[in-house]
Amino acid sequence: NKQVSELSEQENPWVIFVETLAPDSGKKELPPFDKDSDVLLFLKFYDPRTKVISYVGHLYVPISAKANEIVPQLNRKAGYPVTAPLLLYEEVKPNLIERLQDLSLPMEKLLDELMDGDIIVFQRDEEDLAQYPLPTPKEYF
Structure with missing residues (x-):
């Protein structure tokens, strides 16, 4: 076993994700995570009007969950009605x-x-996505 400080001196810079609770959440602990049946997904929202991709959070999702089951959560993060149609990309x-x-x-x-x-x-x-110079994140990248 090595301490983080020992490892960090030998490696390239690290990107570390630290999950915290919002002070106003009223919760005392983070949600449960089962490493065998859940997956941590990071989320980015693309707006073709502004040509901007923004990090909007993360989700713990059962690996057996269907992608369309997370659409309401994605819509909430984007400020859309939960039934708004979305395009998803990996x-x-x-x-x-x-x-x-x-x-x-x-x-x-x-x-x-x-x-x-x-x-x-x-x-x-x-x-009307075709009206935008960069209509999808594929063109953005």
């Missing part, structure tokens, strides 16, 4: 993004090599 690696087509599939089948820390990028599905 950020496979920096500057490479793939559209998630069949949102009725379980997360474990929909995302390649599902693992903690995967990034879901989402945007509102609009009929």
